[in-house]
Every structure is written in structure tokens, then in C-alpha cells.
Amino acid sequence: MTIHKEGYTIIGGTALLLLLINWGVRSLTPELGWLHGLLLLVSVLFFVLIVQFFRHPKRVISQDERQIIAPCDGKVVVIEEAVESEYFQGPRRQISIFMSPLNVHVNWTPVSGVVQYFKYHPGLYLVAWHPKSSTDNERTTIVIRTAQGVDILFRQIAGAVARRIRWYVKEGQPVEQSSEMGFIKFGSRVDVFVPLDADIKVKLGDKTVGSVTVLAELA
Structure with a gap:
């Protein structure tokens, strides 16, 4: 540690x-x-x-090109089909993880691939579990394309306390699954958008361990 x-x-x-x-x-x-x-x-x-x-913390990790791993420690608060309008402009399965101030706040890359899209959005500081926090709060949007050509989107979202998001990736950069990609200070949330046919491996209320817990497997 x-x-x-x-x-x-x-x-x-x-x-x-x-x-x-x-x-x-x-x-x-x-x-x-x-x-x-x-x-x-x-x-x-x-x-x-x-x-x-x-x-x-030091984490013992393993990599699997079919798996989407948790990008952070926290609690699964959303698993639902949602329309992602910034990049996909269509339906995806959304998995949201709430990070309390007591969680480790390092963020890890959920899949290996190349960063296809990155954008930082200044915004509000609603509580992280508010439905509009995904679209109205300070946040980043990152899309990684896997070797199989599947795009996985995830967002770092600031909360009512967190007002500073850090990221260490940029468009065109190759990244490895479970590599450190950022940090959110003082309470926040991360949303992950996966294909509709992905096999979800977590349920509401589950505690996640960043870079370790498997959120879903690609078909």
C-alpha cells in the first residue's frame, strides 16, 4: 500500500x-x-x-480479452438498458459504480485496446447517485476499441464532494486492461456502457474491486 x-x-x-x-x-x-x-x-x-x-493498493490482476473489469472500487448502483447519446447514440447496457469517500479512488482501464474517443466535460456537482449526474456533472467520456473491434465506453463522474477528475489517457493511445488511467478526488461514480448482448456478471448492490472484479463478458 x-x-x-x-x-x-x-x-x-x-x-x-x-x-x-x-x-x-x-x-x-x-x-x-x-x-x-x-x-x-x-x-x-x-x-x-x-x-x-x-x-x-497493489492489486494482483489477470487479463482476459473477453472480460470487462471494474474500473474502480465501489458499489454497483445501476444495471439497466440505456440510450447513450454522446458517442453510440443508441442503446447499451449501463453499469454504474458509486464510490464513497472511504473507497480507493484510483481508476483502472476496463479493457485492452486503443482509445478511440476522449472528451472532458465541465459541469455541475450533483450527488453521484442522482440520475442526471451522468449527463450534467463534471465528467470525462472515454471509449476504448478492443482487438475484436468492440467499443467500450466509460465515464468518470464527479460527485457533490469530488470536484477534480484526473486522467492519464488520450485519443489514439494503446492501453492495457487493468492499467491505471485516472483518479477522482473525494466521492464519485463511474459508468460503463457495454453491448446489449454482453453477459453481465454482477448484480445491484455488489461491491467491486477495481482492476479485479469482472463486470461483464463479451459475446
């Missing part, structure tokens, strides 16, 4: 801010020992929460 590079600045800034707050309170209220102890406890707990959010 390591700390993700996206967390270095935030962790360092948080540590400095908490140190200054604790020093300031001690200086202004030297007689209130109970307050100093309580503030120190709250500061330590808050700092631990920030650090755990940016944890970067």
Missing part, C-alpha cells in the same frame, strides 16, 4: 494547516488544556481520513 501521487499536495497542505491551527489555539488559550487535547484528537482523525483516501 502506497500513497497516490494525486494526494501529495493535499496531504502536505492539510498537515501544515492542522499544525498551524493547533499552534494558534494553544497560543491564544494556554489555560484550556482540554480544548487542546480535543482539537489534537480531531486533527489526527481528520488527517488519517485524508491519508486513507489517497491510498494506492
Whole structure:
């Protein structure tokens, strides 16, 4: 387990801010020992929460060209047929994974192939489980074409707390299944759109492990 590079600045800034707050309170209220102890406890707990959010676990992975793996840790909140209007402009099977602030927030590539399409959309910050978050929130849309010629679309979607999406891919780039492709800070969601004839391997409420859990298999 390591700390993700996206967390270095935030962790360092948080540590400095908490140190200054604790020093300031001690200086202004030297007689209130109970307050100093309580503030120190709250500061330590808050700092631990920030650090755990940016944890970067090592995953034992396997690759299979027929499988679509989970791009993130979280909980399956949507499995339904939906019309994808940005790229496919037609029906696909949508699988959505909600990431709470306690989940690992690294994002992994669900399939191997070549990035056919990429677009970043600035937007709103509705709660990640809101139906319109997929189309109205800050998000990225990424389409990967597999060696078999199948296009798989997935979206990184910011939530009410998450307001910063990172991605490490671009159009025309070859990518490998389970390689790291991005990060979403502080609570969010990822949507995956697969062909209608794909064999879905998860059900609503399932917990996913990014780069490990199989979401679906291609026909």
C-alpha cells in the first residue's frame, strides 16, 4: 500500500494547516488544556481520513480479452438498458459504480485496446447517485476499441464532494486492461456502457474491486 501521487499536495497542505491551527489555539488559550487535547484528537482523525483516501493498493490482476473489469472500487448502483447519446447514440447496457469517500479512488482501464474517443466535460456537482449526474456533472467520456473491434465506453463522474477528475489517457493511445488511467478526488461514480448482448456478471448492490472484479463478458 502506497500513497497516490494525486494526494501529495493535499496531504502536505492539510498537515501544515492542522499544525498551524493547533499552534494558534494553544497560543491564544494556554489555560484550556482540554480544548487542546480535543482539537489534537480531531486533527489526527481528520488527517488519517485524508491519508486513507489517497491510498494506492497493489492489486494482483489477470487479463482476459473477453472480460470487462471494474474500473474502480465501489458499489454497483445501476444495471439497466440505456440510450447513450454522446458517442453510440443508441442503446447499451449501463453499469454504474458509486464510490464513497472511504473507497480507493484510483481508476483502472476496463479493457485492452486503443482509445478511440476522449472528451472532458465541465459541469455541475450533483450527488453521484442522482440520475442526471451522468449527463450534467463534471465528467470525462472515454471509449476504448478492443482487438475484436468492440467499443467500450466509460465515464468518470464527479460527485457533490469530488470536484477534480484526473486522467492519464488520450485519443489514439494503446492501453492495457487493468492499467491505471485516472483518479477522482473525494466521492464519485463511474459508468460503463457495454453491448446489449454482453453477459453481465454482477448484480445491484455488489461491491467491486477495481482492476479485479469482472463486470461483464463479451459475446
